[in-house]
Amino acid sequence: MAIPSARETDYERIVRIAGAGLGENPLGMTGAKAQQQDKREQDLRKKVLIKSYGCQMNAYDATRMADLLAGQGYDETEAVDQADLVVLNTCHIREKAAEKVYSELGRLRVLKRERAEAGLETTIAVAGCVAQAEGAEILNRSPAVDLVVGPQSYHRLPGLLAEAAAHRRPVDTEFPVDDKFGALPQPAARRIRARGHSAFVTVQEGCDKFCSFCVVPYTRGAETSRPPEEILQEIRHLSEAGVREITLLGQNVNAYHGEARDGRLWSLARLLEGAAAIDGVARLRYTTSHPRDMGDDLIAAHRDLPQLMPYLHLPVQSGSDAMLAAMNRKHDRALYLRLIDKVRAACPGIALSSDFIVGFPGESDADFDDTMRLVEQVGFAAAFSFKYSRRPGTPAATLATQVEDGVATARLHALQALILDQQTAFNRATIGRTLDVLVEKPGRHPGQVTGKSPYLQPVHFDASAALVGDIVAVRIEGQIANSLSGRLTGHGTASHASGSRPPAMALASGGRP
């Protein structure tokens, strides 16, 4: 989109957009003029573009930043050339993450110059895990950047923006002791509704596990848990605005140990129980978990809480004990398989998902076979798998036993083919059954809507868009790639108030579709 060519002040720009002359008298306005005035006031607000990369926790942080900045006079835009403030909410998990951020900053530098030539100021902020890892180095390498803020400090954005406006180029990558989430404003109901009927709530941050391939303990710091009352208040607020499904987030979410006002520590299971008691909360999920923190009370919650969806993402990373030890995973294959048995005993038919790394340094053919055998033994409904890639600063990055890339690629293809077979089989097993579906949005075709099953499968079916936000019963009739198609048969069993267990809980005997 073209950038206004003349140098103009913010006020002049508003007038140009509103199509009014500078000499217009604002007093004694008619209805049309009042509308013009509203538009002017809206145009006076600045525009922010938050570009978020990576995990769901980053996505959640991006919404909290947007809510915070809304109170500072910023409306969101998707047009980068219209943004007075650009926030790159970065992720450090992918290979060459920092280099990709610097390339993006190079493009933003050009845009900033073009906007400056048009008389428009642009503030560029780098947030997220690359900001944490690189800190002031970002300012050295990217002169266009005005401020750097780590994932634990973004509640301080208003002050940092004021410093940036004074050309002080602040860097805040501390792990402050103040309660970041407590300092952030609750969004207005209309903002929540605009984001749909599912919401993330971060309950825990950081990680103490120090897996040898992972940067999280360095970028997000030690494990910290939010107080349970504060989390439940946020969930209540979301539910009152119409959110039906809440996913509790944490880098190591089942290590949650929030301290309540009475000084007692709450486990994740207790927190889920508290969330399930909130009126209107029909569905609960949590991610991402570590096998070592999969306590009996959390497993029992899968049996006892109707709102807790029958889906568990439990990363194992490898099926080889030698690799698990080299990864410093603090669990072995036997412990993982024991957990799976317990989870399936508590919640038959639960959909299981996991993460895998292939080609970890030192991985032999026999180690990889162990991974394939574990996948065959468990039977997953979905899984994420990646080739190992070095993360600077992590212990595994310096190991001399790196696996040749062609070997790792072949292993990845074999693993992904097996997982795809299992996912397809799981989805196929739902055909002919009736599942509760949370209707999320109108579908791609007229008269169609799309939603999510309890197992996180996208489901498409013909129905009115007025059902968006409802939980309805859908008879599954077909499978298209990873999605399901079906026919609306009535209201779901997980009603707004009761959230009772969906009929599909008895999906598969023996835990596998």
Ligand code: SF4
């Ligand atoms: S448990 Fe997860 S977040 Fe923590 S170090 Fe290991 S991989 Fe990283």
